[in-house]
Amino acid sequence: MATPTSDKDAVQKQIDDNLKRIFEETANQPLPDQLSQLLDQLREQETRK
Amino acid sequence: MSHPDPREELIALLPSLRAFAMSLTRQPAAADDLVQDTVLKAWSNFDKFQVGTNLRAWLFTILRNTYYSDRRKKVREVEDGDGVLTAQLSEKPAHDGRLAMRDFRVAFDQLTDEQREALILVGASGFSYEEAAETCNCAVGTIKSRINRGRARLAELMQLNDNEAMELTDPATMAVISSGRTATA
Secondary structure, eight states: OOOOHHHHHHHHHHHHHHHHHHHHHTTTSOHHHHHHHHHHHHHHHHHOO | OOOHHHHHHHHHHEEEEHHHHHHEEEEEEEHHHHHHHHHHHHHHHHHGGGGTHHHHHHHHHHHHHHHHHHHHHHHHHHHOOOOOHHHHHHHHOOOTTTOHHHHHHHHHHOOOOOHHHIIIIIIIOOHHHHHHHHTTTSHHHHHHHHHHHHHHHHHTTTSSSSOOOSSOOOOHHHHHHHHHOOOOO
């Protein structure tokens, strides 16, 4: 379907695919030590309450 | 009815929080600091969180407010942080196909913070327009228009306008780079 609308949809889809790729690149990484240590500390405080 | 512990939910949401932080700061170290501040604020304010409401929007809002308030402080401290960004943008992107990731990043970096966050929230994190509006404390129409403008700008930067040439030629690439040099944030 080579209508102008489908061209526009294709552009939008490419943009959204790339946005997802940017997002997932970080979201799929394991948590850095900085954050997992912080969580450990916070949870420990919580159990001591 | 019991709701899941928001503290456990927060942990599950950390990867998306980091990805959102990364789209705002665009620097891993700054993104992790931002997430750390967000977690600390959220943790000490859980008593204000209404169990059963949208924790994801609540956390993203805290992160976003922290980012903008830090940014305002930094702008007051240093007048020009632009030098670093300009240097990054002038790096020549690959020209071996439209929407190559590196090109896309360069283009994405040229959007305003408001456009980037709206696009990432709705386009990548699966937020509804309503949720994104709640997170950004603005009207649904504002989110829609930021997304439309952001998409149009990306398409323009990536030479993706309808019926345009399929590939970024060198002159086109150079135009993207030079427009980045003069663009004001």
